[in-house]
Amino acid sequence: MQPVLTFTDSGIYCPAGDFYIDPWKPVERAVITHAHADHARLGNQKYLCSKDSVPLLQLRLGQDIAVQGAGWGETVQINGVTISFHPAGHMIGSAQVKVTVGGQSWVASGDYKTENDGLSGEFEPVRCHVFITESTFGLPIYHWRPQAALFGDMENWVKENEAAGKNSILLGYSLGKAQRLMYNLQHTGKRFLVHGAIYNAHETLLKAGWNLPPVELITQETPKEHFKNSIVIAPPSTADSTWMRRFAPYSLGVCSGWMQVRGNARRLNADAGFAISDHADWKGLLGTVKETGAEKVFVTHGFSSVLARYLQENGIPAEEIKTAYGTEEETTV
Numbered sequence: 001m002q003p004v005l006t007f008t009d010s011g012i013y014c015p016a017g018d019f020y021i022d023p024w025k026p027v028e029r030a031v032i033t034h035a036h037a038d039h040a041r042l043g044n045q046k047y048l049c050s051k052d053s054v055p056l057l058q059l060r061l062g063q064d065i066a067v068q069g070a071g072w073g074e075t076v077q078i079n080g081v082t083i084s085f086h087p088a089g090h091m092i093g094s095a096q097v098k099v100t101v102g103g104q105s106w107v108a109s110g111d112y113k114t115e116n117d118g119l120s121g122e123f124e125p126v127r128c129h130v131f132i133t134e135s136t137f138g139l140p141i142y143h144w145r146p147q148a149a150l151f152g153d154m155e156n157w158v159k160e161n162e163a164a165g166k167n168s169i170l171l172g173y174s175l176g177k178a179q180r181l182m183y184n185l186q187h188t189g190k191r192f193l194v195h196g197a198i199y200n201a202h203e204t205l206l207k208a209g210w211n212l213p214p215v216e217l218i219t220q221e222t223p224k225e226h227f228k229n230s231i232v233i234a235p236p237s238t239a240d241s242t243w244m245r246r247f248a249p250y251s252l253g254v255c256s257g258w259m260q261v262r263g264n265a266r267r268l269n270a271d272a273g274f275a276i277s278d279h280a281d282w283k284g285l286l287g288t289v290k291e292t293g294a295e296k297v298f299v300t301h302g303f304s305s306v307l308a309r310y311l312q313e314n315g316i317p318a319e320e321i322k323t324a325y326g327t328e329e330e331t332t333v
C-alpha cells in the first residue's frame, strides 16, 4: 500500500487524492493549512482551506483565486480521499489537515500553538497513524509563560513608558501576532495605532465578522496628540526605520518567541522583548505528538533534527523532512 502522503519537491502530496498540502510550487489542487505566505502561495489552480482562512487567502493571493472553505471537522472528498480541517491555534483560520485513505489517517499540522489565545481557535489534538509536525521552537530551552502573564508584563511596560513620557511601540507579525496583541490588550482602553499592513488584515477580518477592537491607521497626517494614550502596533520590518522616528521619544518592544533568548532584544535595538509565540514550545510539541497517538512522526521546518532525534530516543519513530516552510513570520524575529 502506498503512503497516504509523500514528500515531493513541490510539497506534501497525496497520491490517492492527487492534491498537495501547502505546496511551494504551483499545482492544480492545493489544500492550505493557513494564510502565512510560506504555506499559502500564489499560482495554484484550486485552493481548499478552512472557512475562516478564505478571506485571508483572498487578501494575500487576490480575490480571483478559486477557493473553497470547509468548516471545522467537516469532511470533504477529493478523488475518494477524505479530508477534514481541525483548529491549529496558530492564527485565525489556521488548521491541521487530516487525510484518510483506506482506514489510514495522516495529519499535517501546518504551524500550531497549544495555548488558546482567544482568536485562533482552541488547538485540537487529532488521533492519527502518522503525524507531520512543525518544529519552529523545537528545542528544550523554549518554554512559554502563560499569555496572561506576558500581557500583564506588556501592560506594565506601557505604563512605565507613559510615566517616562515615551510612546509605546510593539512589533509583531502583521497576520496573527498583531491581532492577538490587540485582542488581548483591548481591556487597557488604549487607542491602537497601526501600520498599513496590519490595517489591511484588520479590515478584512472585521468584514469577515471578527470581533476585534477598533484601530487607527497611521498616516503622515496622524496628529501627534494621537500618540498619547496609544499603543503603536507595527510589523518587525519597521524596526529602526524612518517610519518609526515620528513616534520619538518612544520605547520599542518586540513580541516573538525568539525573545526568550537573552540578547536578542538588544541585538534588534529594542528596549523590551516579550517571548510570546504563535508556535508550540518544546513541551507543546512533545505533548501534541503523544496525544495524536501517532506511530510515526515526520518533523518539518525548525529544529527538525533535534526534535526527530529526541522522539526516536524516546521510542517514537521519527524522521526529519526538508520543506520550503519557515520563511515567514517568526523565523527571524
Ligand SMILES: [Zn+2]
Pocket: 034, 036, 039, 090, 111, 329
Ligand atoms: Zn504560520
Ligand SMILES: [Zn+2]
Pocket: 038, 039, 110, 111, 134, 301, 325, 326
Ligand atoms: Zn510554518
